Amino acid sequence: MNETLKTRLMSLVLASVAMGACLLAAAEPVLLWEIGSRDNDTQDLALGRDRYAEFSEDPFFVVGQSDAAAVWPYCHPGPQDAWAGNRQHAFTIVFGLATVPTEPSKLILDFADAHPGAPPVMRVDVNGHQTDLRLRGGAGDAAIFGDVSQARETVHELPVPPDHLRAGANRIAITSVGGSWALYDWIGFEAPAGTQVTPIEGATALVVAQTGGVLTRDGAGALFQPIKVNVIHLGEPRDVQLAIEGLEQRQVSLEAGTHWVDLLAPAVGQPRSLKIALLHNGEVLDQMETLLEPVRKWEVHILHHTHLDIGYTHVQTEVMTRQWEHLEKAIELARATRDYPEGARFKWLPEGLWAVDGYLGQASGEQRNALIEAVKNGSIGLDALYGHELTALCRPEELLELTYCARNLSQKYGLTIDTAMITDVPGYTWGIVPVLAQSGVRYFGIGPNRGHRIGFTLSEWGDKPSYWVSPSGRERILFWVAGEGYSLFHDAPMRDGSRILASLERLEAKNYPYDITYIRYNIGGDNGPPDEGLCDFVRDWNETYAYPKLIISTPRECFEAFEQRYGSQLPEIRGDFTPYWEDGAASSARETAINRASAERLVQANALWAMLRDPADYPAERFHDAWRDVVLYDEHTWGAHNSITEPESDFVKQQWAIKQAFALEGERKSGALLDEACDVVRAAGATVEAVRVFNTCSWERTGMVTVPAKGLPEGDLLAHRGNREITPSQRLSNGDFVFIARKVPPFGSVDYRIEKASGYSIKHNMRIEGATLENRELALTVDSESGTIASLRKTLGRFQDEYVDDAAEAGLGAYIYVEGRDPANRKPAGPATLTVKENGPVMVSLLMESSAPGCRSLKREVRLIQDVPYAELIVTMDRENVYNQEAVHLAFPFSVAGSTIRIDTPWAPVEVEKDQLKGACKNYLTVQRWVDVSNDDFGVTLAPIDAPLIEIGKITNDPRVVGWREVIEPSSLVYSYAMNNYWETNYKASQEGVTTFRYAVLPHDGSFKEDRAMRFGVEASQPLVAVPVKPGGPAPEPFLRVKPEHVLVTNLKPSDDGTGWIARLYAASTEPQTARLGGKVTSFGEMHGSNLNEEAQTALQDVVGVPPQGMVTVRVNRD
DSSP states (O other): OOHHHHHHHHHHHHHHHHHHHHHHHHTOOEEEEEEEOSSSOOTTSBTTTTOGGGOOSOOEEETTTOOHHHHSBSEEOOTTOGGGTSSOOEEEEEEEESSOOSSOEEEEEEEEEEOSSSOOEEEEEETTEEEEEEOOOOSOSTGGGTOOTTOOOEEEEEEEOGGGOOSEEEEEEEEEEESSOEEEEEEEEEEOTTOOEEOOSSEEEEEEEEOOSOBEEOTTOOEEEEEEEEEEEESSOEEEEEEETTSOOEEEEEOSEEEEEEEEEEOOSSOEEEEEEEEETTEEEEEEEEEEOOOOOOEEEEEEBOOOOSSTTSOHHHHHHHHHHHHHHHHHHHHHTTTSOTTOSOOBBOOSSHHHHHHHHHOOHHHHHHHHHHHHTTSBOOOSOSSOBOGGGSOHHHHHHTTHHHHHHHHHHTOOOOEEEEEEOOOBOTTHHHHHHHTTOOEEEEEEOSSTTOTTHHHHHBTOOEEEEOTTSSOEEEEEEOTTOSOTTSSSOOOSSHHHHHHHHHHHHTTOOOSEEEEEEOOSSTTOOOOTTHHHHHHHHHHHOSBSEEEEEOHHHHHHHHHHHHGGGOOEEESBBOOSSGGGGGGGHHHHHHHHHHHHHHHHHHHHHHHHSOGGGOOHHHHHHHHHHHHHHTBSOOSOTTTTTSTTSHHHHHHHHHHHHHHHHHHHHHHHHHHHHHTTTOOOSSSOOEEEEEOOSSSOEEEEEEEOSTTOOSSOEEEEOSSSOEEOEEEOTTSOEEEEEEEEOTTOEEEEEEEEOOSOOOOOOOEEETTEEEOSSEEEEEOTTTOSEEEEEESSSSOOSBOBOTTSSSOBTEEEEEESSOTTSEEEOOOOEEEEEEESSSEEEEEEEEOOTTEEEEEEEEEEETTOOSEEEEEEEEEOOOOSOEEEEEEEEBOOTTOEEEEEETTEEEETTTTBOTTOOOSOEEOSSOEEEEOSSEEEEEEESSOOEEEESSOOOOHHHHOOOOOOOOOSEEEEEEEEOOOSSSSOSOOOEEEEEEEEEEEEESSOOHHHHHHHHHHHHSOOEEEEEOTTOOOOOOSOEEESTTEEEEEEEEOTTSSEEEEEEEEOSSSOEEEEEESGGGGSSOEEEEOTTOOEEEEESSEEEEOTTOEEEEEEEOO
């Protein structure tokens, strides 16, 4: 080929390529129309950037005529948005085309953001051709409130084939069929070059058909399904007909705009596609297909209640009077609607019994009778709990006191209270199951908060009714978490069925298998009133619709109907629903410690009243009054709604003064009851010559006894048992006198004489040398720089290796301050100064003083005591007044390879992970008396006496930064989560002043033993009690003995009626136990099994069967 020919051919090729490029350029698509500006902002759309709450109607946008800033809202709500009616919303666009393009077009939806937890599903319908889009979760709520700087944009491009378009009018409907809101940035429609938009002067079209979830009946009783059809019309008024295939037509007169038209189709049992036609004088203007799904024959029980916040919205005393007004209004409404149809009559739930108890205490006879009659006829539903407790904070006996008022009212008035409600609070300790079951409760209904710091509560347990089985396996209750929480109607009363129907749609989407459900109904916010219009709405609804059938109900009626139909299908669950809100108790750590001690003191006072006093003298009401204060401190309402945002306001201070008084009054009353029990043996006079040491436990104890300095002779003293057997004794640096009381019998006592010491010495094995302390059992060393326990070893027993992880950042008791919410911002205490505080035959101790962030001062004292196999750590912080977010953690890095961690919860030991229900809180756990870290060979048990919260393995707070933890990885590192102010409401904003935290650390040989851990925990929290007595008194016989060692008496008391004694037994074992009872009390009269009402039931000899990890109550009558 010659060069000339090659050149000509190359020219032809290049010309062809150039021509092709021109053709391609000519075919580039054009932007046919747009809504808004593509600028990652919502300001140029209707209601933008932040007026979403003003949304009122679904938009109808006509290209070439409508103004996006006036017509098209920036926020597209979804069915989960209560503020927009809990329904689907169809946004409609209409545009005209001169001709249909021959190539595909493109619809571009640019979403600025979407709801982070429930992003919507958008159904895009182009002239009847549908596509579903699942949007991804957005960045948070900031964008809907106007801050789009961190918004998470999502763009969807949908091809539109030519056969989906038509010459003339075209319509696009974007319908939110699931989820919550999305925010628009821009919408555009690209079409091939040459496509032209034409004005629309007249058009009528179908937009969307919504089948809803209701059924109606005709006069013959046949069921029909309503269909709502959205029709758009442009131009002059015209009459049209809508018809469902094979059925009668519906005549409609249309003005310009959008219209909803109601049609009826026979109810279907299987999904069926139906054609809907729009006609004018027989001419088909438009048609569409819709899928008709079967509608269940739902029964929806409406549980109408206040939400009892003891404070928060108003000062506690005002809340009480408001709740009394609610009760009286409810009784009035029940009378006014008693002739309404069944299911539409008024019923009211006051939730906890706190306000009911107060009302009955001040009501006239007529008012009291009216309330009791309303309860008996079912108009008022009473539930078993006194308040909405943070149940994991409760000591075991305190948990029982939660149901005392219900049991008392049942006995006094002949009522049946067999349901319990908890509202707002997410998570519940496992021990609530045996407590409720033994209180006669069959049903436990939960209505948690819908989103605030609830972790996985609703996502894992919403609408999953189950039988919750107790640790012993002997009891179970029907447990049901309302999937919508409790506040679905906080903002507006029920005046249409949209939110009910949206809730049922969500149940369908979750494949909920039952046809009965319930809705918590509470209006007006917390402490809200009865809804005077509810009964009329329900009556009218049920007259209009056959299903869903609405039933104003009580928990008992609802749960009983459900159980009768579905009880045999329900699963059983076992484990701890580790709670989420107990962390707020660390915002008032000082008062929390006081309250924990008061609960322990009341148990000890009970025992002393049983041991020392005639049961007829037992002040039962004063004990219940003291318990009431303890219970009310642990109730979930800590303070005011603005406690964090306005901590210095008078309202916040008034609320806290009352809340704090519960703790302080519980302390005062429990102390007075304990002292009064001992008054019968207390010696008069200013000088203490002898003390009687009481053991309020069911096992023999040896331990340190403290006698306050007041009343003691000056100088050195000694203590002996009258036989000149001198026991180790010591004057402490504060002037108190301590000695070792050995082998004090269970529920018994030993007398010790106290005398001036003159030249005596006693052998002991207490030693302090430098930074090392030793007793017969243990040796520990304090790091002189950090002031933490760097080494802890047993000097007796099989395992004498190190119990402190030397690879940890610091030793036991390390102070860690987190500034802000992020645990990465952690700061240690400053260098420590060590001094010997105590050095004697009873106790040796070192005091470590440091500077510390967030504190004016930090003092830590580590102690060893003669004949006591555990070490004590006392941490005293003088806190600054800090309102910025902060937290204090104390580290306990144990060295126990391959360990398992177990914690003490009321009536239920819990192995971490294994015994926790799915969805339980794992960022922090709430502990009663002990945490055990063990493997098969050895371990260590920690008693966090004053601080109930722990974290395992790492600091996992605040969840707003680190997220909710799903798994607790194996670790032997435990943090005491001592203080925080992380909440946004309710809890304390700061805690200035001195707070003390006490810890005891027990290294042990062998694997975990529950009875050992429980005895250690009780001994750390319930000290031996010393009472001044006259010297030479007789040694009383032990009041009660129990064998075997696995059975512990958790409470010994005179019976409330003053005619006998009550003993609560617990089997600290995974095997059933046969308990043998002996001692003085068993000779007084007949022994019976008892219920929690202290009524004699099955006659017993001296043997009682106790189920594994279960409790039983025994009554001994006084002959």
